[in-house]
Amino acid sequence: MTPFNERIIEALETPELRSNLRGAMDFLRSKRSLSIEDYALWQQHQDIATDVRHALPQQLPELLEQLEQSCTRNGIEVHWAADASDARKIFLQIAQATNATRVIKGKSMASEEIELNTHLEQHGIESTESDMGEFIVQLANEKPSHIIMPALHKNQEQIAELFNQKLNEKADASDVDQLIGIGRKVLREKFKQADIGVSGVNFAAAKSGTLCLVENEGNGRLSTSVPNCHIAIMGIDKVIPDLSSLPSLLYLLTRSATGQEITSYVNLISGPRKPDELDGPKSVHLIILDNGRSSIASDPALAATLACIRCGACMNHCPVYTKIGGHAYGTTYPGPIGQVISPQLDGGEEHNELLNACSLNGACGEACPVNIELPDMIRELRNQRSAAQPNHTGEKMVWHAWRAIHQSPRLYQLTSLMMRIPGLSSLLFPRRWTKGRTSPTPANNTLHALIKAKTNHDNRDPQHEHK
Amino acid sequence: MKRVYLFGTCLIDNYYPEAGLDAIELLSLAGFESVFPQSQTCCGQPPYNSGYATQSAAVAMQTVDTFLYAEYPLIVPSASCAGMIKNHYPVLLRDHPEYEKKAIALASKTFELVDFIVDKLPYHQLTSNTPVTAALHQSCSALRETGSAKSWIKLIGHMPHVTLNLPCYAEECCGFGGTFSIKSPEVSLAMTKDKYEHLVATKSQTVISGDCGCLINLKGYAKKNGLAFPHQHIASFAKQQFDEANS
Numbered sequence: 016m017t018p019f020n021e022r023i024i025e026a027l028e029t030p031e032l033r034s035n036l037r038g039a040m041d042f043l044r045s046k047r048s049l050s051i052e053d054y055a056l057w058q059q060h061q062d063i064a065t066d067v068r069h070a071l072p073q074q075l076p077e078l079l080e081q082l083e084q085s086c087t088r089n090g091i092e093v094h095w096a097a098d099a100s101d102a103r104k105i106f107l108q109i110a111q112a113t114n115a116t117r118v119i120k121g122k123s124m125a126s127e128e129i130e131l132n133t134h135l136e137q138h139g140i141e142s143t144e145s146d147m148g149e150f151i152v153q154l155a156n157e158k159p160s161h162i163i164m165p166a167l168h169k170n171q172e173q174i175a176e177l178f179n180q181k182l183n184e185k186a187d188a189s190d191v192d193q194l195i196g197i198g199r200k201v202l203r204e205k206f207k208q209a210d211i212g213v214s215g216v217n218f219a220a221a222k223s224g225t226l227c228l229v230e231n232e233g234n235g236r237l238s239t240s241v242p243n244c245h246i247a248i249m250g251i252d253k254v255i256p257d258l259s260s261l262p263s264l265l266y267l268l269t270r271s272a273t274g275q276e277i278t279s280y281v282n283l284i285s286g287p288r289k290p291d292e293l294d295g296p297k298s299v300h301l302i303i304l305d306n307g308r309s310s311i312a313s314d315p316a317l318a319a320t321l322a323c324i325r326c327g328a329c330m331n332h333c334p335v336y337t338k339i340g341g342h343a344y345g346t347t348y349p350g351p352i353g354q355v356i357s358p359q360l361d362g363g364e365e366h367n368e369l370l371n372a373c374s375l376n377g378a379c380g381e382a383c384p385v386n387i388e389l390p391d392m393i394r395e396l397r398n399q400r401s402a403a404q405p406n407h408t409g410e411k412m413v414w415h416a417w418r419a420i421h422q423s424p425r426l427y428q429l430t431s432l433m434m435r436i437p438g439l440s441s442l443l444f445p446r447r448w449t450k451g452r453t454s455p456t457p458a459n460n461t462l463h464a465l466i467k468a469k470t471n472h473d474n475r476d477p478q479h480e481h482k
Numbered sequence: 483m484k485r486v487y488l489f490g491t492c493l494i495d496n497y498y499p500e501a502g503l504d505a506i507e508l509l510s511l512a513g514f515e516s517v518f519p520q521s522q523t524c525c526g527q528p529p530y531n532s533g534y535a536t537q538s539a540a541v542a543m544q545t546v547d548t549f550l551y552a553e554y555p556l557i558v559p560s561a562s563c564a565g566m567i568k569n570h571y572p573v574l575l576r577d578h579p580e581y582e583k584k585a586i587a588l589a590s591k592t593f594e595l596v597d598f599i600v601d602k603l604p605y606h607q608l609t610s611n612t613p614v615t616a617a618l619h620q621s622c623s624a625l626r627e628t629g630s631a632k633s634w635i636k637l638i639g640h641m642p643h644v645t646l647n648l649p650c651y652a653e654e655c656c657g658f659g660g661t662f663s664i665k666s667p668e669v670s671l672a673m674t675k676d677k678y679e680h681l682v683a684t685k686s687q688t689v690i691s692g693d694c695g696c697l698i699n700l701k702g703y704a705k706k707n708g709l710a711f712p713h714q715h716i717a718s719f720a721k722q723q724f725d726e727a728n729s
C-alpha cells in the first residue's frame with residue numbers, strides 16, 4: 016500500500032475529522048452559491064479573469080521583467096528564487112542583515128511551500144503565524160489543511176482545548192468571540208515585537224508594481240505595516256499585467272473562497288514608507304519564486320495550472336477532499352489543484368500518486384471561477400506519467416490486452432462469452448474492489464446475443480445487422 | 483421509420499442487456515428504428531480516464547468506424563459513454579489526421595438516449611394511476627459531461643404518477659470513477675456508502691439512473707453489506723411505465 020493510501024485510511028477512520036469537514040464544506044459551498052446572485056455579472060467577470068489568467072503563461076517572461084522594473088522604481092527590492100531552498104536563503108540573508116530575531120507572518124501559501132517557519136526556527140528566528148487559522152495550526156504543530164481555511168479540520172472544542180493546553184487559558188468552546196480574543200491578545204504582543212512582517216501576494220500588477228493582498232482579520236495589514244521590514248513572497252504565477260482586471264479577479268476570488276462580496280481588508284502595497292510618511296515599513300522586499308512553475312508554463316497541455324487564483328473552491332467541491340481533508344495529501348496545496356500542481360513543482364515526483372485519488376467527476380472544474388479544466392489536466396498528467404513507464408509494467412500490460420480485445424469485435428464477443436463461465440467474471444475485479452463491493456454477475460445473455468437472436472440472422476457483415 | 487444507431491455500451495451489453503432492449507422499445511415508441519451493429523465493443527473510456535490514451539484511441543477508432551458507416555444519429559443509453567464520444571473523441575483523436583474529422587462528425591450526431599427521446603415520446607399513452615416513487619441518481623457525466631440529467635428529470639416529469647426524489651448531495655459522485663475505485667478503493671468506498679445512504683434516505687421504491695457504472699458500483703456495495711438496492715436503468719423504468727399503460 017502506498018503511504019498516500021495509508022494517510023487516506025487514517026483520515027477516513029477519524030469520525031471527528033469527517034464531520035468537521037462535511038460541516039465546513041457545506042458552509043463554504045452554500046455561502047459561495049448564495050454570493051453568486053447575478054449570474055450574468057458573474058460570467059462577465061469570469062470571462063475577463065479567465066482571459067487574463069490563461070494568457071499569463073505565454074506572457075510570463077515579459078510581465079515578470081516589467082514587474083521587477085516597476086517594483087524597483089517603487090522602492091521594493093526584488094529577489095529571484097529558482098527553487099524553495101533559494102527562497103529560504105534569500106529570506107535568511109535579509110533577516111540576518113537586519114539582525115532580525117522575530118518574524119510575524121500573514122497568511123502565505125508560498126511561505127508554506129518553501130517551509131519557511133522550520134527554516135527560520137533552525138536559525139534561531141522566531142516566526143509567528145498571525146492569521147487565526149494559521150496561528151491555531153502552528154500552535155498544534157500541524158500544517159494547514161486548506162489553502163483558505165487552514166484550520167477547518169478542527170472544531171471549536173478542539174481549538175479551546177488547544178488554547179487551554181498551550182496558552183494556559185480557560186477558553187470556553189461555545190464562545191467563538193472569546194476564542195478569537197485569546198488569539199488576538201497573544202498576537203498583539205507579537206506584532207509589536209516583530210522585526211520583519213511576512214505576507215503572501217494575491218496578485219502583483221506588473222505595470223504599476225502594486226502588490227494586492229486580501230484578508231479578513233487585519234493581520235495582513237498589520238504584518239505589512241507595523242514591522243520595519245516587510246518581505247512578500249509570491250510564486251511567479253501571481254503576476255497580472257495591470258490593475259484593470261483586479262476588480263474581476265477579486266469579484267471571483269472572494270465569492271469563490273468565502274462567499275463574501277469583498278473581504279474586510281484589501282491591501283494595495285506599492286512600496287516602503289516615504290520620507291514624509293509617518294508609518295509603514297522602512298524596507299519592502301519581494302521574493303519571486305519559480306520552483307518548477309516556468310517549466311509548467313512551457314507545457315501547453317498543463318500551462319493552465321498557473322491560471323489558478325487559489326480560491327479553494329475546487330477543494331470545497333471535491334468529494335475526495337471532503338472525505339479525507341487536506342492533511343492526507345501530504346502537500347502544501349491539497350485537493351484538485353493540489354493534485355495538479357504538486358506533482359509538477361520541483362521535487363514533485365513523490366506526489367504522482369495523488370493523481371490516483373480522483374474519480375474525474377468534474378465537480379472541481381465546474382466550480383473553478385477561472386475555468387481551469389482540472390479533470391482534463393489530471394487525465395493529462397496520468398497520460399504523461401504512464402507514458403514514462405516502461406512497457407512491461409503491470410497496468411500498461413493490462414491496457415494493452417484490453418485494447419487487443421476491444422479493438423476486435425470477435426475477441427470482444429468471445430471475452431463476453433468467457434465472462435459467463437462460472438467463476439471467471441469475478442476475476443475481472445481485483446481484490447481492491449471486491450474487498451468493499453461484490454463484483455457484478457454478468458447477465459445470462461449479452462445484448463449482442465439477445466439482438467442477434469431476435470432478428471434471427473447471423474449476418475457476418477456486422478454493418479448491416481438491424482434490429 | 484427513421485433509423486438510428488444504438489450503441490449498447492459494454493456495461494449494458496454485459497450486465498444490463500434488458501436496458502438495451504428497453505432503449506430500442508422506447509426509440510420505437512418515439513418513432514425510430516434502431517440499428518445495432520454487432521461490431522460495436524466499448525467507447526474506450528476506461529483506459530482514457532486511467533491515462534492510457536494510446537490504448538483508448540485504438541478502440542475509439544474502431545467505434546468511429548462502426549457508427550460512421552451510415553448517417554444515422556448515434557444513440558447511447560449512458561451519459562458517460564455519450565459524453566466520451568461527444569466531448570472527448572475529438573480531443574483523443576486529434577493527432578490521428580484521418581480520424582480527427584471523423585471523430586468530430588461522430589460527436590455531432592451522438593446523443594444520450596433520454597436527451598434524444600424526451601420530447602418525442604407519446605406521453606398521452608401513459609394512463610397508469612398506480613403511484614410510484616423513484617430516487618434519481620444523476621451521474622456525474624449526466625450532470626457535467628452531457629447535461630442529460632435535465633432530460634432525465636423532464637422525462638419523469640411527464641409521468642404524473644411517478645414521484646421523483648433527489649437525494650441530498652445529489653450532485654456528488656457515487657465513488658465509482660472506473661479505475662479510481664480500484665486505485666483508491668477506501669475513499670471511493672466512503673463516497674459510495676454516503677451515496678447509498680442518501681439514496682435510501684429518500685425512502686423511494688426504486689433508484690433509477692442512466693449510467694450503469696454507478697448502478698453496478700452501488701449494487702456491489704449493497705450486496706457486500708447484505709443491503710437491498712432495488713434499481714433500474716432509466717430506460718427500463720420508462721419502458722415499464724409505458725407497458726403498464728398499455729396492459
Ligand code: SF4
Pocket residue numbers: 271322323324325326327328329330352379382383384385386387389
Ligand atoms: S484551481 Fe480554480 S477552483 Fe481551484 S483554487 Fe485554483 S482558481 Fe480556485
